[in-house]
Amino acid sequence: MDNWDDMRVFLAVARAESLTGAAPILKMDPATLGRRITRLERSLGASLFVKSPQGYALTDLGERMRTRAAEAEAHLVLARDEGQGASSGLTGQIRIGAPDGAANFLLPQVCAAIQADNPALEIQILSLPRVVNLSRREADMAITVSPPVAGRLSVQRISDYHLHLATRVDGPAITRRADLKSQPVVGYIPDMIFDKELDYLGDLGANGVQLASNSVAVQLQMLRQSGVGIVHDFALPFAPELRRILVDDIALTRSFYLVRHISDRQSERLNTAAAAITRGLQAEVARLEKIARLTDTPVI
Structure with missing residues (x-):
C-alpha cells in the first residue's frame, strides 16, 4: 500500500464486507470507495477482494494483508495514545458494544459520568442483537454475557x-x-x-x-x-x-464480561477507560438491584 489512507480504506471495506457498509465509516460515497479499491488492486497487481452482489469477500492475499494492516493500525493507535498523555484525561472516541439490556439500562448512566469527568472524550454505545465483532473493529471493547472462547481477546469478569x-x-x-x-x-x-x-x-x-x-x-x-x-x-x-x-x-x-483486543492492553488510554467502565457497571448494577x-x- 502506498500510504495510510489506502490502508484505512482497505481495512474499512474488509471489515464491513461491502462498499455501502464502509461508506458511512469513512464518510465517503460507495462509488468513490470502489474506485479506490480498484486503484489499490491495480497498484498491487493482484485482487484483494472477490466482488459479488452479496458484497466484498477477501481473497487469500486480502486476508494476509488485513492481518498486517490491522497490526499496523494497532501500533498507530498506541502511538497516538502515548502522545495524548495520561494527565490530560481521556480524549478521542471510544465505542462500546453491548447487549441491549446493558446498553439500555446501565451504560447510559455509566458513560455519562465518565464523559462528565473527561469532557474531551466521545463515547459511543453500540447495541446489537448479536455478539459484537471485535476482530472487525466494530467496537473498541464489548460487554458480553458469555466469555468468548476464540480469538486474540482478553476477558475480564465485571x-x-x-x-x-x-x-x-x-x-x-x-x-x-x-x-x-x-x-x-x-x-x-x-x-x-x-x-x-x-x-x-x-x-x-x-x-x-x-x-x-x-x-x-x-x-x-x-x-x-x-x-x-x-x-x-x-x-x-x-x-x-x-x-x-x-x-x-x-x-x-x-454475569457480564468485558472483552477487548489483546493488543489494546498496551494502551493506557483504553486501560483507563476499561477500568472506569468496569467500576461504573459494578456500582450501577448494585444500585439498581x-x-x-x-x-x-x-x-x-
Whole structure:
C-alpha cells in the first residue's frame, strides 16, 4: 500500500464486507470507495477482494494483508495514545458494544459520568442483537454475557447480575408456578437468541412465548401491558408498573464480561477507560438491584 489512507480504506471495506457498509465509516460515497479499491488492486497487481452482489469477500492475499494492516493500525493507535498523555484525561472516541439490556439500562448512566469527568472524550454505545465483532473493529471493547472462547481477546469478569419473573403490579395474584399457566409469557424470539445465557425458557418451565421480541427493552414494554416474563432486576426501577414474583422459586444469575483486543492492553488510554467502565457497571448494577429489592410489592 502506498500510504495510510489506502490502508484505512482497505481495512474499512474488509471489515464491513461491502462498499455501502464502509461508506458511512469513512464518510465517503460507495462509488468513490470502489474506485479506490480498484486503484489499490491495480497498484498491487493482484485482487484483494472477490466482488459479488452479496458484497466484498477477501481473497487469500486480502486476508494476509488485513492481518498486517490491522497490526499496523494497532501500533498507530498506541502511538497516538502515548502522545495524548495520561494527565490530560481521556480524549478521542471510544465505542462500546453491548447487549441491549446493558446498553439500555446501565451504560447510559455509566458513560455519562465518565464523559462528565473527561469532557474531551466521545463515547459511543453500540447495541446489537448479536455478539459484537471485535476482530472487525466494530467496537473498541464489548460487554458480553458469555466469555468468548476464540480469538486474540482478553476477558475480564465485571459483575454478576440477577433476573426474576415479573408481572404488572395490578395483575392477577401469582403465588405458585401453577398460576403461570393462565398468563401469556413474554420473552425472546426463540430462533433469534444469540447467546445460550439468554435462553430462560428452561428455567421458567415454559414451552414457548406468546409475546416475543429480540429486544429486552421491547419485552419490558410488553410486560407493562400484560403477561409474565424474566426481567433483569436492574431494569425494574425503570418500570414501576412491574413487580417481581415467585422470587424464592425462580431466580437466575448471569454475569457480564468485558472483552477487548489483546493488543489494546498496551494502551493506557483504553486501560483507563476499561477500568472506569468496569467500576461504573459494578456500582450501577448494585444500585439498581437494591432499588428493585426495596420496591418489591407484596401480594395480598
